[in-house]
Each structure stands twice: as structure tokens, then as C-alpha cells.
Amino acid sequence: EDKVVQSPLSLVVHEGDTVTLNCSYEVTNFRSLLWYKQEKKAPTFLFMLTSSGIEKKSGRLSSILDKKELFSILNITATQTGDSAVYLCAVLYGGATNKLIFGTGTLLAVQP
Amino acid sequence: NAGVTQTPKFRVLKTGQSMTLLCAQDMNHEYMYWYRQDPGMGLRLIHYSVGEGTTAKGEVPDGYNVSRLKKQNFLLGLESAAPSQTSVYFCASSLGQSGYTFGSGTRLTVV
Numbered sequence: 001e002d003k004v005v006q007s008p009l010s011l012v013v014h015e016g017d018t019v020t021l022n023c024s025y026e027v028t029n030f031r032s033l034l035w036y037k038q039e040k041k042a043p044t045f046l047f048m049l050t051s052s053g054i055e056k057k058s059g060r061l062s063s064i065l066d067k068k069e070l071f072s073i074l075n076i077t078a079t080q081t082g083d084s085a086v087y088l089c090a091v092l093y094g095g096a097t098n099k100l101i102f103g104t105g106t107l108l109a110v111q112p
Numbered sequence: 113n114a115g116v117t118q119t120p121k122f123r124v125l126k127t128g129q130s131m132t133l134l135c136a137q138d139m140n141h142e143y144m145y146w147y148r149q150d151p152g153m154g155l156r157l158i159h160y161s162v163g164e165g166t167t168a169k170g171e172v173p174d175g176y177n178v179s180r181l182k183k184q185n186f187l188l189g190l191e192s193a194a195p196s197q198t199s200v201y202f203c204a205s206s207l208g209q210s211g212y213t214f215g216s217g218t219r220l221t222v223v
Contacts, residue, residue, distance in 0.1 A: 042214035104154040
């Protein structure tokens with residue numbers, strides 16, 4: 001059975017801390033791994049990773065994929081209260097169907 | 113450019129009632145999806161469509177029907193609502209080979 005597992009389930013940090021969120025997967029017909037940020041409403045796109053070992057970076061956020069070990073990490077440096085959200089990991093799989101399978105998410109709370 | 117628009121945003125139904133959730137996208141995307149999100153379960157795929165006139169079952173299709181008569185619209189129907197269908201429903205669309213654009217969600221409560 002295809003699955004995406006995220007850890008930790010929840011995390012509380014203080015502003016300025018660095019956090020690492022983990023995502024492991026077992027998905028047939030893997031195509032890409034995506035990270036989303038969800039604050040109350042719709043998930044918003046952060047990164048899409050297709051190749052191993054190539055870091056994607058956007059401001060204080062970065063992510064990397066390891067296709068041999070089947071995992072990805074999302075790093076957030078110098079956290080701010082605005083980073084508080086649920087971070088979702090998803091794997092794009094399948095041929096023509098372009099489906100996403102999601103992990104359960106990591107709830108990050110950044111305290112002032 | 114509105115992206116993906118879902119209506120309604122909130123709804124309360126009584127057990128056994130029916131309703132239709134509407135999803136509209138203005139990005140000319142081929143692929144459209146309906147997910148439900150429950151606490152501790154992540155987003156789970158209900159039904160999806162790879163183009164106008166096509167639909168297919170996802171992971172949790174029971175109790176739902178869908179239609180894609182026009183490329184820009186994807187409708188999700190509940191024929192006889194049950195309390196187990198209380199959830200937040202997200203519609204999404206995609207060009208293919210890429211991530212999704214999500215709507216803002218519909219919070220449905222079945223009492």
C-alpha cells in the first residue's frame with residue numbers, strides 16, 4: 001500500500017530556532033515530492049522535488065530529496081511566528097492521472 | 113484571475129439530505145480533484161477527473177458522486193449525507209506534471 005509518513009506530528013519551538021521536518025514515502029510510480037504550507041485554509045505550494053540531492057531554497061525555507069532512502073526534509077531557519085502552520089508532504093505518482101498522496105502533516109507552532 | 117473557487121464555504125446538513133459542492137477553475141487545467149481532510153488523516157482523494165467528461169474513483173469514493181460536464185467545473189454530490197461525511201472538502205486543479213492549485217475549502221457538518 002502506498003504511504004507517506006511525516007514526523008514529528010507536532011512541534012513547538014521559539015522564534016529564531018531552526019526546525020527540520022521529515023517525510024518518508026513508499027509509493028509506486030513515484031514522480032515528484034511536494035511540500036505545502038497550510039494555515040487554516042487551502043494548502044499553499046512551497047516546493048516540488050524531483051531529483052535527488054538538489055536543494056531547493058526559498059528565503060528561510062529549504063528542502064532536499066533522497067530517492068535512494070525514500071525521504072525528504074524541510075528546513076526552516078530563524079523561525080518566525082508567521083511560520084506557524086501545518087506542513088504537508090505529498091507524493092505525485094501515477095502515469096496519466098497525476099495524483100497526489102498526502103502525509104498527515106506536521107503541526108508547527110512558533111512561540112514568540 | 114480567481115484560480116480555484118469553491119462554493120459554498122460552509123454548510124450544515126441533516127442526515128439523509130443531499131447537496132452539491134461546486135468547484136470552478138479559470139486556469140484551463142485538465143485535471144481536477146476532490147479531497148477531504150479530517151483530523152489526523154491528512155487529505156484523502158475522493159474522486160478525480162483527467163479531462164472534460166471523465167471521472168474516476170479515488171481512495172474514499174463511497175457515498176459521493178461527481179460530474180465534469182464542462183472543463184472548468186467539477187461537481188461533488190452527496191446523495192444521502194451521513195455524519196461520517198462531516199469534513200473539510202478541498203477541490204484542486206492541475207495542468208499535469210505539476211503540483212496542484214487548491215480552492216479555499218468547504219466545511220461541511222452533517223448532524
